Amino acid sequence: MVRVLVCFQPTEFFVAAHVDNASKLFEEGCMLDVKVYCREESSHEGLGKGGSVVYQKFVKTNCGTSDCGSPRSTLKCWKDEDEEE
Numbered sequence: 001m002v003r004v005l006v007c008f009q010p011t012e013f014f015v016a017a018h019v020d021n022a023s024k025l026f027e028e029g030c031m032l033d034v035k036v037y038c039r040e041e042s043s044h045e046g047l048g049k050g051g052s053v054v055y056q057k058f059v060k061t062n063c064g065t066s067d068c069g070s071p072r073s074t075l076k077c078w079k080d081e082d083e084e085e
Contacts, residue, residue, distance in 0.1 A: 005034070012040075012059045019052050034058055 005013070037058040045053045 001034075005037075010060070012057065013037075015056045015058070017054045018047075019054065020050060036061055 038061050039056055040059045041055075041057040043055045045055070047053060
């Protein structure tokens with residue numbers, strides 16, 4: 001997957017994973033951490049006979065970190081943009 005992201009550099013992408021266990025714990029334990037992309041959305045859909053699908057949406061960040069929720073990283077991106085102007 002990393003090769004595809006480096007080659008095409010999408011602004012956003014989606015991942016869907018099918019699992020045989022319908023446990024919501026899978027969703028929490030199987031979150032992808034992709035550098036330069038923030039996980040914007042995540043959902044879990046139970047299927048019949050115990051299966052499930054976990055959907056995740058990733059969006060490219062403005063700075064080179066995947067730490068989207070941190071105020072420090074947000075301020076760093078803002079500072080970098082301000083210096084460029």
